[in-house]
C-alpha cells in the first residue's frame with residue numbers, strides 16, 4: 001500500500017479528496033496524524049459526520065494502526081446546511097419530506113473507501129447520545145453544530161469522556177471574528193481556561209488540545225462569564 005509524503009495511505013487520500021464535505025486537506029492530514037497517535041489508546045469520537053469526509057481521514061488511521069472511529073450526527077444538517085443558507089446542497093434533500101439527509105451519502109462514501117469496519121456511524125442528536133455515553137475515548141473531534149448551544153453541548157457532553165492524555169480537537173476555531181463564527185473559538189477558550197487542557201498544535205482552523213487533568217467520566221467546567229472577544 002503506497003503512502004503519500006504526509007503519511008496518509010494514497011488510496012484513502014483519493015477517497016477523502018473526492019468526498020463531499022468541509023475538511024481542507026491539510027487539516028484532514030492533521031486529523032489523520034493525531035488519530036494515528038491516539039487510536040492505540042481507545043476509540044476516537046467525531047461529532048459532525050456530514051458525508052464522511054473527515055471520517056475518511058480518521059478511518060485511514062484506524063485501518064493503519066487498528067481501533068475504531070465513532071461518528072455522531074443526526075444527519076439533518078446544521079443551520080447553515082438548510083435551504084437558503086450558505087452551505088445548502090440540494091442533492092442531500094429527501095424529495096418526499098423536504099428534509100436533509102446526509103446519511104445515504106455518508107454510507108456510500110465510507111463503503112467506497114472500504115472503511116465500514118473502522119468507521120461506525122451513530123445516528124442521533126449529540127446531546128441524546130452523549131447523555132447515554134459511558135465509554136472512555138482517546139480523542140474527541142468537535143465539528144458539529146456551530147451555534148453556541150451546540151458547540152457548548154458538544155464540549156460539555158463529550159470532552160468528559162476523554163482519558164487523561166487524550167486529545168480534544170476542535171474545528172473552525174477563528175480568533176478573528178472576521179474569519180468566522182465565535183462558538184468553536186469559545187469552546188477553545190473555555191477548555192484552555194479550565195486548566196484541564198493544554199494546546200499542543202494549531203493548523204488552519206484546527207486546534208489540538210491535550211487533557212492534562214481529570215479522567216474519563218469527570219465533568220469539564222463551563223464558565224458563563226467567559227465569552228469570546
Ligand SMILES: C[S@@+](CC[C@H](N)C(=O)[O-])C[C@H]1O[C@@H](n2cnc3c(N)ncnc32)[C@H](O)[C@@H]1O
Pocket residue numbers: 020021022023047048049050051052053054055072073074075076077078102124125126127143144145146150
Ligand atoms: C460542519 S458539518 C460536519 C463536516 C464534516 N466533519 C466533514 O468533514 O465534512 C456539521 C454536521 O453536524 C451535524 N449536527 C449539527 N448539530 C448537531 C447535533 N445537535 N447533533 C448531531 N449532529 C449535529 C449536522 O447534521 C452536520 O452534518
